[in-house]
Amino acid sequence: MRRIVVGWGARLVAVAALGTAAAPACARRLDLGSEFLWSAQHETGDLSEWLLDGKGGSAADMPDTAIAVSTDFAHSGQYSVKLSNAAVSDYEAVRLWRSDDYPEEAYYSAWYYLPRASRTTNDWTIMQIRAPVPGDPTVISLFLDVDLRSLPGGDMILTVFDHRPQFLRAATPDPAVPVPIGSWFQIETFFRNATDDTGRFMVWQNGQLLYDLHRPSGFNQTVYFTPCSVSENLSPTDSVIYLDDAAVSVERVGSATTP
Numbered sequence: 001m002r003r004i005v006v007g008w009g010a011r012l013v014a015v016a017a018l019g020t021a022a023a024p025a026c027a028r029r030l031d032l033g034s035e036f037l038w039s040a041q042h043e044t045g046d047l048s049e050w051l052l053d054g055k056g057g058s059a060a061d062m063p064d065t066a067i068a069v070s071t072d073f074a075h076s077g078q079y080s081v082k083l084s085n086a087a088v089s090d091y092e093a094v095r096l097w098r099s100d101d102y103p104e105e106a107y108y109s110a111w112y113y114l115p116r117a118s119r120t121t122n123d124w125t126i127m128q129i130r131a132p133v134p135g136d137p138t139v140i141s142l143f144l145d146v147d148l149r150s151l152p153g154g155d156m157i158l159t160v161f162d163h164r165p166q167f168l169r170a171a172t173p174d175p176a177v178p179v180p181i182g183s184w185f186q187i188e189t190f191f192r193n194a195t196d197d198t199g200r201f202m203v204w205q206n207g208q209l210l211y212d213l214h215r216p217s218g219f220n221q222t223v224y225f226t227p228c229s230v231s232e233n234l235s236p237t238d239s240v241i242y243l244d245d246a247a248v249s250v251e252r253v254g255s256a257t258t259p
Contacts, residue, residue, distance in 0.1 A: 065094035075244035095228035
């Protein structure tokens with residue numbers, strides 16, 4: 001059963017920055033040209049890139065979720081962000097976000113690492129496009145979710161859920177494309193924030209196009225790009241996902257292979 005919610009929720013707790021450090025790169029770095037509007041590679045050893053200019057933040061439903069900068073795994077350099085979620089009886093969230101009046105057309109991307117597969121009973125949301133409710137910018141609505149779902153054979157796949165009742169779940173690709181376990185994978189999305197039928201939402205996994213949805217999308221110029229872990233009742237219960245090399249850009253970032 002899908003829970004549809006409006007707003008961040010009263011239990012979200014901001015997470016403090018975790019100190020600073022520097023580290024050499026061990027994989028291809030993002031080529032930060034003028035096409036990049038913002039990026040976070042976490043090599044400061046904290047969350048300062050997300051908080052830059054007061055346009056972002058981090059939050060966690062306590063005590064079942066947590067966020068930390070980690071050296072367990074990294075897509076590039078030494079650091080990534082570890083999102084932990086042990087929610088059982090109700091959806092709980094841990095998330096990062098960047099918000100801005102982004103261009104009508106922009107790409108939103110991040111790299112993810114799953115140490116192990118999990119079995120889902122409901123959606124495990126790992127990326128969201130959100131926006132303020134029209135007329136009340138203090139309330140942030142659920143809009144477009146990129147979710148993980150498990151298949152009967154144990155593989156996990158990406159799905160897209162649009163919280164508007166006329167759309168809801170997008171048809172999954174046939175054949176389904178499993179996400180890798182124990183290696184980094186990139187989710188890159190294209191969002192055309194338009195109020196007419198030229199609105200568009202596309203999702204690539206490691207450079208392979210999985211979803212290309214044409215539908216009206218724009219109801220607010222401000223976009224909240226939100227990598228996250230929103231789940232309940234996963235098996236095993238304690239889920240962990242790592243996040244690195246996030247970006248918002250006007251051109252595709254594209255996937256790269258780590259050595």
